[in-house]
Amino acid sequence: MMVTIGVLAVQGDFEEHMAMLETLGVEVKDVRLPRDLHGIDGIILPGGESTAMTTIMLRRGMWDALKKAFEEGLPAYGTCAGSILLAKDIGAGSDRVKPFGMIDMVIERNAYGRQIASREVFLEEHELGEDEPLHAVFIRAPRIVKVGPAVKVLATYDGDPVLVREGNFLASTFHPELTDDYRVHEYFVKMVKGEV
Ligand code: GLN
Numbered sequence: 792m793m794v795t796i797g798v799l800a801v802q803g804d805f806e807e808h809m810a811m812l813e814t815l816g817v818e819v820k821d822v823r824l825p826r827d828l829h830g831i832d833g834i835i836l837p838g839g840e841s842t843a844m845t846t847i848m849l850r851r852g853m854w855d856a857l858k859k860a861f862e863e864g865l866p867a868y869g870t871c872a873g874s875i876l877l878a879k880d881i882g883a884g885s886d887r888v889k890p891f892g893m894i895d896m897v898i899e900r901n902a903y904g905r906q907i908a909s910r911e912v913f914l915e916e917h918e919l920g921e922d923e924p925l926h927a928v929f930i931r932a933p934r935i936v937k938v939g940p941a942v943k944v945l946a947t948y949d950g951d952p953v954l955v956r957e958g959n960f961l962a963s964t965f966h967p968e969l970t971d972d973y974r975v976h977e978y979f980v981k982m983v984k985g986e987v
Contacts (some may be wrong), residue, residue: 795818795831812960867959869960894960897936909930927946928965929950945978
């Protein structure tokens with residue numbers, strides 16, 4: 792089954808996601824305007840700045856169009872800033888971030904430190920098959936502090952959930968697109984195909 796995956800391309804590291812998906816052999820489409828949502832089977836919300844993404848999406852009518860698409864079942868995977876956008880609750884967060892509320896979790900922005908606080912780790916605790924640890928890069932990452940009962944935790948770091956799924960929605964607080972570990976993207980493609 793051939794699928795087309797869109798990557799929200801308004802701000803952030805969308806090009807890395809597009810390259811990764813292309814390597815996996817799926818059709819990839821950059822999504823900048825509401826009309827770009829036609830013909831995609833899933834979408835990735837990249838890392839970057841959730842404040843800037845919110846502002847640009849609201850200005851372009853993208854926020855409402857995406858919210859409607861999510862409610863109609865469009866699968867989505869959010870990394871880092873994208874994971875903040877998928878959350879139901881961003882705590883004190885920022886009033887310049889308007890999350891879509893698709894995953895029942897509380898997530899705190901920039902909870903691991905300041906701008907320079909980035910870290911590359913290998914996650915031992917994950918459920919993506921094979922025993923190999925999952926390669927993860929955290930950059931000013933948010934922290935998932937609470938998940939609801941319908942949320943499946945697929946990977947943890949230091950006891951915190953860092954890869955979670957609720958129904959059609961997948962979120963990681965880290966950036967697999969900055970590594971050569973394709974397993975999270977592969978998992979999302981399978982999700983879009985209805986295989987997992
Ligand atoms: N700190 C950013 C935010 O709050 C997320 C950082 C990232 O996506 N690498 O939106």
